[in-house]
Amino acid sequence: MTRNYSTTILAFLVLTMILLTFPSQVRSEDAKNPVMLAQVGAGVIGAVENNPEEYAEDEFSEDMWGDSAHNEEASASDPWQGYNRAMFKFNDYLYFNIMKPVTKGYMWAVPLRPRTWTNNFFQNMLYPVRLTSCLLQGKFYTAGAETSKFVANSLFGLGGLGNVVGEAQSTMPLYLGNEDMGQTFGVWGIPNGPYFVLPFFGPSTIRDSVGLGIDTFVLNPFWWFGIPWYYSASAGAYNQINKLSFHIGEYESLKEGSIDPYLALRDAYLSYRAKQVRDAKIDPNKPKPQMTTNPDAAPQK
Amino acid sequence: MKRTLSIVIIVLLLCLSAGAGFAAENSPMVRLRSGIQGVIEVLNNPEYKGNPDKHPEMALKIRETIKDFFNFEELSKRSVGRPWLKFTPEEKERFVSLFTNLLEQTYLGRVGEYSGEKVAFDKETIIKGKYAQVDTRLLTGKQDIPVFYRMKLTDGEWDVYDVKIEGVSLVKNYRTQFTGILDTTNDQTFEASKKELFIRLEKKCAELKTNPKATAENGIK
Numbered sequence: 001m002t003r004n005y006s007t008t009i010l011a012f013l014v015l016t017m018i019l020l021t022f023p024s025q026v027r028s029e030d031a032k033n034p035v036m037l038a039q040v041g042a043g044v045i046g047a048v049e050n051n052p053e054e055y056a057e058d059e060f061s062e063d064m065w066g067d068s069a070h071n072e073e074a075s076a077s078d079p080w081q082g083y084n085r086a087m088f089k090f091n092d093y094l095y096f097n098i099m100k101p102v103t104k105g106y107m108w109a110v111p112l113r114p115r116t117w118t119n120n121f122f123q124n125m126l127y128p129v130r131l132t133s134c135l136l137q138g139k140f141y142t143a144g145a146e147t148s149k150f151v152a153n154s155l156f157g158l159g160g161l162g163n164v165v166g167e168a169q170s171t172m173p174l175y176l177g178n179e180d181m182g183q184t185f186g187v188w189g190i191p192n193g194p195y196f197v198l199p200f201f202g203p204s205t206i207r208d209s210v211g212l213g214i215d216t217f218v219l220n221p222f223w224w225f226g227i228p229w230y231y232s233a234s235a236g237a238y239n240q241i242n243k244l245s246f247h248i249g250e251y252e253s254l255k256e257g258s259i260d261p262y263l264a265l266r267d268a269y270l271s272y273r274a275k276q277v278r279d280a281k282i283d284p285n286k287p288k289p290q291m292t293t294n295p296d297a298a299p300q301k
Numbered sequence: 302m303k304r305t306l307s308i309v310i311i312v313l314l315l316c317l318s319a320g321a322g323f324a325a326e327n328s329p330m331v332r333l334r335s336g337i338q339g340v341i342e343v344l345n346n347p348e349y350k351g352n353p354d355k356h357p358e359m360a361l362k363i364r365e366t367i368k369d370f371f372n373f374e375e376l377s378k379r380s381v382g383r384p385w386l387k388f389t390p391e392e393k394e395r396f397v398s399l400f401t402n403l404l405e406q407t408y409l410g411r412v413g414e415y416s417g418e419k420v421a422f423d424k425e426t427i428i429k430g431k432y433a434q435v436d437t438r439l440l441t442g443k444q445d446i447p448v449f450y451r452m453k454l455t456d457g458e459w460d461v462y463d464v465k466i467e468g469v470s471l472v473k474n475y476r477t478q479f480t481g482i483l484d485t486t487n488d489q490t491f492e493a494s495k496k497e498l499f500i501r502l503e504k505k506c507a508e509l510k511t512n513p514k515a516t517a518e519n520g521i522k
Binding site: 059060064065070071074076253256257258259260263264266267268271272273274275276287288289290291292293294295296297298 | 330331334337338341342345346347378379382383385403404407408411417418419420421422423424428429432434436438440451467468469470473474477478481482501502505509
């Protein structure tokens with residue numbers, strides 16, 4: 001008799017546990033996803049205030065993916081569109097008529113390897129920019145990784161020309177986020193403000209422009225040791241040309257497929273920045289894929 | 302007591318395996334993999350490889366393969382957004398064909414740049430049994446590029462309707478552009494802006510067809 005009794009209690013307890021923990025697990029995992037919550041809640045308990053079918057009816061809703069915050073961050077406020085479009089045209093002209101030909105000539109003259117060294121050198125030089133932003137965002141692990149990379153490349157990489165800290169071979173997982181002040185402000189919760197196209201630098205927002213100003217004029221070591229400004233500026237311009245040599249064709253791709261290149265670039269910039277701001281908790285360990293494609297497969301005869 | 306426990310465990314195990322079995326049967330990930338693998342196989346086909354004469358044929362084959370696992374109708378619908386509901390069936394059809402054409406002309410060339418990279422499939426998330434996201438990475442050797450595919454179950458098949466790379470969604474990028482053109486203040490402006498949209502789409506397609514890449518290379522005119 002007692003045995004039967006305990007069996008019932010156990011069955012009841014297990015059932016209650018399953019019923020209770022299931023929705024709360026979902027809730028704790030993804031508290032900001034009301035659709036999922038409503039759906040699971042409806043499935044388990046059978047009653048929910050908001051009809052989950054509401055979401056199904058709205059075929060244009062993307063809310064279910066839980067990236068509403070990302071889309072919010074990437075949504076554009078563009079009150080100065082007249083100026084921005086004019087500046088976009090100016091930058092576009094500059095790109096195709098000056099930057100691109102110069103970079104192409106530079107690429108013709110300087111092989112890939114020295115260009116990579118140059119890139120490493122500037123990357124290493126701008127370590128204070130990234131370190132400051134990492135620290136201000138509380139990303140101490142990344143700050144440590146940046147520091148270790150800086151020390152190693154400065155000491156063993158001929159003052160930063162080499163990149164002795166390999167991306168993959170290192171034992172320390174280096175997920176370097178290329179942090180900057182604009183992202184730091186974003187992490188602090190400061191919104192983008194109006195979209196703002198800068199001359200020469202291209203798409204930006206008020207927030208990112210302020211960040212860029214701090215990065216360029218305060219945290220950039222070129223300004224620290226009494227170096228005349230024209231040397232610093234030329235070095236910066238040279239860095240841009242060198243960097244562009246690795247990215248030529250990207251802007252063209254975006255432009256090629258768009259029917260309004262200005263809006264396409266605006267969305268691409270804001271979405272990319274939103275992703276950079278929100279990537280605070282990247283898992284440094286690469287996930288193990290469930291499956292991969294076979295690059296050598298050919299159709300069977 | 303012991304028996305009850307074992308029954309509970311067996312029931313739990315059954316539940317778990319039933320869920321897993323269902324997932325494997327009609328899985329967005331499996332479907333996406335076979336779709337992408339299909340494109341790779343066309344690219345690797347010795348018949349086409351290193352044979353420039355057969356390029357148009359290969360392009361056609363790739364186009365067919367992609368059409369099989371991409372839902373261009375859904376993609377167009379979402380790229381236009383809510384104004385889509387006010388398109389007539391003919392306009393919808395015309396839009397889908399033009400937009401598909403534009404995407405093909407733009408991205409088909411990119412597919413040719415494939416040089417044996419692997420695609421890793423990490424995770425699939427199914428929502429409401431109808432929508433799914435598959436997290437993939439393109440393994441380029443130097444750096445992994447995460448690519449997210451969003452899929453929808455239509456007529457029992459999972460089809461891609463959006464691709465997201467580095468936070469940039471294909472659908473949203475085009476929606477920003479189309480919204481900038483379509484003026485929904487009243488019926489009159491809507492009709493006029495719709496006409497404008499079709500003109501611009503047609504112009505773009507014609508440009509891409511006559512001289513791919515040249516339009517982008519020369520800057521704004």
